[in-house]
Amino acid sequence: MRPKLLAALLCLTVVGCAGQRVVPVPNERRVEAEASLKAAEGAGADRIPEAARHLEYARQQVSDAERLLVEGEEEAAELRFMQAAADADLAHALARSIPIQRQADRATQQAESLRRGLQ
Numbered sequence: 001m002r003p004k005l006l007a008a009l010l011c012l013t014v015v016g017c018a019g020q021r022v023v024p025v026p027n028e029r030r031v032e033a034e035a036s037l038k039a040a041e042g043a044g045a046d047r048i049p050e051a052a053r054h055l056e057y058a059r060q061q062v063s064d065a066e067r068l069l070v071e072g073e074e075e076a077a078e079l080r081f082m083q084a085a086a087d088a089d090l091a092h093a094l095a096r097s098i099p100i101q102r103q104a105d106r107a108t109q110q111a112e113s114l115r116r117g118l119q
Contacts (some may be wrong), residue, residue, distance in 0.1 A: 029081035036088035051094035
């Protein structure tokens with residue numbers, strides 16, 4: 001009795017596994033996009049409006065890419081992951097450069113005020 005039960009369970013397991021769809025994942029692109037997102041978030045891109053917009057684009061593209069993977073569109077998903085990484089990289093760069101630019105602008109204004117006061 002046990003061998004028949006074991007054989008039946010084995011058959012059900014094989015049939016169940018065969019029914020599952022295996023989706024090849026462009027893992028390298030996904031990891032790259034997620035790493036870029038984390039770097040941008042770590043740089044404070046959420047707090048800089050110009051950067052936050054690109055960070056949101058990147059998040060949406062990752063979501064779209066994951067949906068495309070489920071639909072079997074691996075090439076399109078890979079492109080979306082690449083777009084997400086690019087937008088996240090831009091958000092990261094903006095999050096780092098905009099505060100520095102603002103600080104430089106303030107310093108320039110202070111210098112101009114001092115110069116005017118000396119004249």
